[in-house]
Each structure stands twice: as C-alpha cells, then as structure tokens.
Amino acid sequence: MCKPTFAPLIKTLILVRKSWWKILSFLLLVYTIVGGFLMAVPTLPILNETIRNLYFHVCMWFAMMIIFGVSFVYSIKYLRGFNIRNDIFAHQFAAVGSFLGILGYATGTIWANYTWISDQGQSLTTILKEPKLIGTGIALLIYGAYFVLRGSMTDIDKKARISAVYNIFAFAMLFPCIWIIPRLVGSLHPGGEGGANGNPALNFKDVDSRLRMVFYPAVIGWTLLGVWIATLKIRIQLLKDKSLLHE
C-alpha cells in the first residue's frame, strides 16, 4: 500500500541527485535577475544604474573563459586516448564558449551605449581598441578558425586530432595575451589606467561588496547554464554519431 505513495518522492530524489546542478543554475539565475534588478547598488557617476549590467556582461566573459578552458581540457584528454567522445565534448564546449563571447559583446554594447558613448562621448575607434574587446575578438577569431579547420576535413579521426592540436595551442597562447594586452593598450574599463590604479587586467578589490553578493553567484549560475547548454548539444551530437562510436 505504501509503495505507490513513495514512488514519486523517490523519483524526485533521483532527479535531484542527478541534476542538482541544473536546479542550482536555475535558482542562482533567478536570484541574479531578481537580486540584480532590485538589490541596492553603489551610485557612481556615469555608471549609475547601468552598473547592474555587471551581473550579466562580466559574467558572460567569465563563463566564456571557463567554458573555453573545459574545451581545452577535453582536447588534451582526446590526445591522450583518442576517444572520439572527447572530441565531441571539446567541439561543443568551444561552440558554447563562442556563443557566450558574442553575448558578452552584445551586453557590452548596451552598456557602452549608455556610458562611454552617451555620457563620455567616446569615439567608436577608442571603444573598438579596448584591450578587453581585442582579447575577446582574438578569442572569437581563434575559435572561428577552429571551426573552419574542422570543417575543412572530412576524415573524422584526422579532424579530431588536428583540431585538438590547434585548440590546445591556441588556448595556451590566448591566456598570456589576455594578461599582456591590457598592459599595452590604454583602457576605458575600470582599472584600465594601469600603474597606480592597480591591476589593469582584473581586480577583485575594485568590486563593491554589495555587488559581489550577486556577482559571484551570477558567475556560477551563468557558467552552469553554459555547461547545461553544452551537455544538450553534446547529447544531440552523440546520438548523431552513434554509428561511429561503437557503443
């Protein structure tokens, strides 16, 4: 008699155990959006309320780098065992990372429109020569080249191996660049003046504690959402390539 009443509960428990991170991502993003729009933020000149874009724009950049990192790890794993599954993982994570990069540009454009352009009257050239825009631009070009490289080959094993080599090399070169370029070119981003203003690449101390309350959960939430999207894409690809995977 008791069994049927417990069955749904057990089912739910299994669901929670299997996909707790998806639930976490959902909750964190609900918190990000609600808290991001309603909680108190420091009032700063020029930025004003646009500072809330921090929870969306900067997180895209963080999530992009983390997901490119995951793609990089899967490429290494591929070269260690030549398991085609790892190649599919690397490919799909790179795709999601690029998508986040584009979203980062999109949210940044909105932000720039209300701060740099309308309030500061910066020219388009100054904005386009931003080190962070250059960094993301390089990353997107690199992964664009990665997809072109993949598309240029038909042999699956060869495609996997060569693109893994390029992915590893490109990612290893990308990271130093992201640290170096902000020190070469002047920036409009916070801390961009360099020298006395601290680390031009990234400085956690620049962020007000009220912002951090939402910012950190937001980074985790968006990254998990990116991983979620990637797993869906991976599952589709695995089904498509089922005949090749000998499973």
Add this chain to the structure above:
Amino acid sequence: MMKHIAALLKKDILLELRQQHTFYGILLYVASTVFVLFLASPDKPAADTWNSLFWVIQLFVCVNTVAKSFLQESRGRMLYFYTLSSPVSFIIAKLLYNIVLMLLMSVVTLLLFYAFLENPVSDSLRFLGIVLLGGTSISLVFTLMSAIAAKAQQNAALIAILGFPIILPQLLMMMKLSKAAFGEVFRDGAVLQLVGLIGLLDLMVIAMAVILFPYLWKD
C-alpha cells in the same frame, strides 16, 4: 638527435639552393609588395604609419615564406622522414630553418622599406634587433600553423586564418617595442621587459610545438 636535426636542416637548405626559383619567388613577392606600398602610400608616411605598414608586411611575407615548408613535402616524403627520424628533431629542424629564412626576408624587407619609403627610424641598429626578434616570433608561430594546414591538406589561406589571431598580441608588442627605435622614451626597464616577454612567448611556442607536433605527424 643533434645529428638528425643537422641533417634535416642541411636537407632543407640544399633543397632551397637547388630549387632557387621558390627563393627568388619570395624575394620578388617582397619587392613587389613594398613597391605597391610605395605607390599607394603618401610621399612621407608618418612614423606610426610606417611602423604599422612594416609589421603588416612582415606578417604577409612570413605567411608566404613559411607556408611552403610543410606544403612542399609530399605525403610519400613525409612517410620517408617518419621512418628515418623522430618528430621532435623534424619540427626543430623546420623551426630553425624557417627562422633563418625569415630573418633573411626581414632584412630584405627592411632594406626595401628604407629604400622606397623614407626612413623615420632614429636608431637603426636597435630597430634591426627588434625586427630580427619579431621575425623569429612570427616564423615560429607560423611554422606550426603551416604544419597544421598541411595536414588538413589546405593552402596558405588557412595558415593566415589560423595564425593571425594567435600572432596578434605578439605583433602589438612588437609595434609598441619598435617605438623605442623611433625615439619614443620608455620608462626604465620597460624595453627589456617587453623583449623578455616576447622571448618567453617564443620559448612557449617552441615548447608547444615540440609537445604537439608528434600528434600531427602520426597518420
């Protein structure tokens, strides 16, 4: 291993000497590019413009110089090398050979630039040093890119697509460093710091090439 590298290097140089048309082809490419620039640009380009033009031309010269290093090797010949030597000595020989070739081309480009487009450089010796350093960096990256493109059975266009985003930061650093030779004053130690950074990146590229090339080589 040293013997293998030396033998492979000698082979490449001998090939170059025997098939001189490719070498002269690149020389002609450099000359005609600079000539086009001379005709297209204003009479006296500003130092900044001159500098940017120079590095962009370096980039294109490098793509064309380095491109053939792997593209010229036929499948059969690669198989032959595969039985003879290890991938590490093969890639090191290629890197060395391309550095030598690129350094030569850099000097030629520089001389042509001096000849055709005014000379805004105030410290020629220093600029020569920077150009040689830059030539080395660019040729290292493009050697590996050429290996990848050759494996994908693609042409020089793919090398440019793969290599340009990767070389961009180094190119920016080189352009910045060049300003030291245009009489711009840097803060103490900044020049050395930049040179050190470029050198470190070069070392990293070499390490990555040595680690990754064996995977490209197996078929």
